[in-house]
Amino acid sequence: MPADEEGQTPLGHRKSEDFNEWYNEVVERADLCDKRYPVKGLNIWTAHGWRTMTAIDSIIRKEMAESGHGEVCFPLLVPEDQFRKEEQHIKGFSDEVYWVTRAGGNDLDVRLLLRPTSETAMYPIFSLWVRSHADLPLKLFQIVNAFRFDTKQTRAFIRMREFHFFEAHTCHSDFEGAERQIQEDLHIMARLASRLGLGFLVFKRPDWDKFPGAFYSLAADTLLPDGRTLQIGTIHQYRENFARAYDIKYEAEGGEHRHVHQTTYGMSERLLGAVVAVHGDDGGVVLPPSIAPIQVVVVPILAKETREPVIAEADAIARELQKTGLRARLDNRDIRPGAKYYYWELRGVPLRIEIGPRDIKEGNVVLVRRDTRQKATVPRVGMMPEVRRMLDLMAMDMTARSVSMLKSGVRDIFSLDDEHADGILRAGWCGQDSCGHEMEDRLGAKLLGTLYEKAPYSGRCVVCEREASEQAHLARTY
Amino acid sequence: MPADEEGQTPLGHRKSEDFNEWYNEVVERADLCDKRYPVKGLNIWTAHGWRTMTAIDSIIRKEMAESGHGEVCFPLLVPEDQFRKEEQHIKGFSDEVYWVTRAGGNDLDVRLLLRPTSETAMYPIFSLWVRSHADLPLKLFQIVNAFRFDTKQTRAFIRMREFHFFEAHTCHSDFEGAERQIQEDLHIMARLASRLGLGFLVFKRPDWDKFPGAFYSLAADTLLPDGRTLQIGTIHQYRENFARAYDIKYEAEGGEHRHVHQTTYGMSERLLGAVVAVHGDDGGVVLPPSIAPIQVVVVPILAKETREPVIAEADAIARELQKTGLRARLDNRDIRPGAKYYYWELRGVPLRIEIGPRDIKEGNVVLVRRDTRQKATVPRVGMMPEVRRMLDLMAMDMTARSVSMLKSGVRDIFSLDDEHADGILRAGWCGQDSCGHEMEDRLGAKLLGTLYEKAPYSGRCVVCEREASEQAHLARTY
The missing domain is CATH 3.40.50.800 (Anticodon-binding domain)
Structure with a gap:
């Protein structure tokens, strides 16, 4: 109940004029969170905000139940030695973790980190749970608090150091099984986004931006009114990468032992951030009926x-x-x-x-x-x-408007000159990293990747002018 | 899915012969948790265990909604300076906290602790939320993970270092308002325990065992089959103790500023531990229909x-x-x-x-x-x-059996000689700390307190033989 609880003063910022300040104001004025907690990057969920967030969780839980995922809850604290097992993963996260070094008045023998994501907490246990092909597929998820010491500017629901995190983890007997899981995840993403009234595009992220340890990463991005994209969900194909590091094997029908193939699917309170940003107006927040605590x-x-x-x-x-x-x-x-x-x-x-x-x-x-x-x-x-x-x-109508805003926010470019990144830019790309990086540098934007469901394309790379069979999508991002 | 998933091997321990080992075995064999997480005191909630626990949460949430409590979610991490404000509270908890001292590769300027309970996270914010008598009563709760570095032997659901925690926090304009809240909490406790089929007694804890910072503490204890009691809920009257430390004041109708009176109500995964311990048998767990994931x-x-x-x-x-x-x-x-x-x-x-x-x-x-x-x-x-x-x-029948086991587990004693603590011992008590401590020492038991709803009593103190108007209850405890 912030100081302006009675809500008689109009919002001090207009969405169309200063989206950033409008967003920062509206999340508190609409009573979704309180930002006065005395630690940077940690906000307080007020009752109204928490009811809205958990309404989103309920939609996710229903999807998970219907697709045969079990809900588990793993410990928050991960011992350092378990964390250090998958090389790429360490590289990706070790600069972002919070360390518990003391407890009960003494230094700990083994330091513990607060989960930034739970691969390293879960997979040593998966290696105990998975023994035979009959245990597969293993489909689990949890909804928990997670922590990343992000040095970028924090923003309610969008970039927090403690965040409300959904993570599904699955194990399969082979690559194809994992691929089918990813199809299921994409369908869940589509149904969920529709319930939230959010248009989105699914990109295959470029190799340099995939999840640390993944074989490939897909991401669902929505477009916010200021022309920047917000990643609202990620789906990763791990292949056997983590299974090798954590020794997750099963006995196949023929008796031989094989590593499992794994996927993960992650979402967070960003879903609520996107709802606020996309649907809100100068009068405040506009909640889709599916998640409104009061309809x-x-x-x-x-x-x-x-x-x-x-x-x-x-x-x-x-x-x-x-x-x-x-x-x-x-x-x-x-x-x-x-x-x-x-x-x-x-x-x-x-x-x-x-x-x-x-x-x-x-x-x-x-x-x-x-x-x-x-x-x-x-x-x-x-x-x-x-x-x-x-x-x-x-x-x-909310979904239609968001989809239409997203569609009209995608623009083809055929040269990098005189362009600036506003909305999503689409450009012919030969697929080489060097050309991708040059696009990023010259546009001041991030390469979101190529569309996961892409139409056939033939054109030229906007950098090297070689033939291009795909289109890079670029945008400034949150 | 522990190694004995198929469940074809009978339990290795009998409840009547070795309750302790039976309990430790059954929680895993019944697939409620997995104890193989490589950090002491942190267990994994399996899907079956988590569904059972969250079914208990649902009963609690319904009670909270009907009694006008809002559900919030405060950050896990508490800055050291906020923690240090209430003297008794620090004394009680500072030996039990986990400290985050590093993040993002650097030492933190202000150390952060993992909440052992959330007074010190919430009350600086309550001082912003409460301004006038119109804001009162403020009735909030959260269900979160909490952490206590307990050095005693850990036990699934009963004594864990990370535990699933319910905490309600209320602010009132005066002592009487807070007392009425405590009555409401006791009714909720009774309805909940009945849904779980658990008999319990409510004690006013002796002063030396009250919650650090409380004016007085009530606790609901149930009796486990091995004759030891388990505390399954606590309700605390803080009076203005924390309000003074955290400067939580309101403007009364007359215009003067007064400190609020506060209460808290705490429960945890121990509720599930009690269900397992009280109702289980040599065939495994027996779940009350109200919380069974499969009925x-x-x-x-x-x-x-x-x-x-x-x-x-x-x-x-x-x-x-x-x-x-x-x-x-x-x-x-x-x-x-x-x-x-x-x-x-x-x-x-x-x-x-x-x-x-x-x-x-x-x-x-x-x-x-x-x-x-x-x-x-x-x-x-x-x-x-x-x-x-x-x-x-x-x-x-489950409730009736538990109530009857509890009743028959209470026994009057009139001397401390030749007694040993099995079940709950009831003894005349003059009310002096020294006599209470002597009872504890000689019986090897803990003084649970005096019954909150006590019948008139007149007798003699079992230690000093002075006239006693109340009865101390003692038991070995978990």
């Missing part, structure tokens, strides 16, 4: 002489909504309706229902969508299907 | 010629059960029924349904309760109410 708020319009019957009717509406399974709330606080509108708009409640003495007389209620602020007067009798319909429509 | 398992009895129709019928039964909202599973693995019985009994599934060719012919199914192993043949038509009834009955 419908009922605001009675009160006049002195009709106070009681209007509150009673508003209360009845809220209860009816709850009975149909909607997360609805009556706001009968003793403040003026305009202040309530403002308060709930700031927090992103998808639908508002207004009801006053005249509405009661005429047998109507007024529905107001958060995203478009569109109003509809509908008959009180039989209003429930209208409420559902409006929420569904809002969800679809 | 009913359907086992088809297969003969070659009738294989298909029996599986089809068993599948139909499982689906019908699921439709009524029960967590049911069909076990159609290709192993003999006896192995399946064993497997699910070990894991604590409350109810088994057996169905074979003869049952189908006769229009019956066989229900088997996990706790008593009692069998009932009931007509297939209209079996659903019978299933529900049997689960309800089992839940009630």
